[in-house]
């Protein structure tokens with residue numbers, strides 16, 4: 030199941046298909062943390078050093094859609110009975126297995142922020158042009 034699916038609005042439909050299939054493969058629900066991003070928000074993240082680029086794939090691309098999503102596994106991390114988005118690398122590494130399997134099944138070419146050499150970004154997935 031996908032939580033916060035409205036955050037896929039304005040995002041390329043291939044990313045929605047990808048995350049829907051990954052949610053079927055994964056043992057947890059998945060939450061969309063962010064999809065399409067405004068230029069002003071990107072500038073703010075850049076200024077806060079939370080992003081290293083002003084040319085993020087989260088921004089509207091020439092085809093009029095965003096080409097990146099941030100997605101998190103949802104589970105009860107703290108044991109209080111409520112589920113929350115995980116920020117733990119082991120969960121992101123496991124999620125990457127399901128996302129990459131889904132991408133292979135669907136023939137969608139994506140890049141994972143967790144594979145970047147520096148400034149690794151566990152929740153981040155973007156389409157490869």
Ligand SMILES: [Zn+2]
Nearest residue numbers: 097098099153
């Ligand atoms: Zn991202």
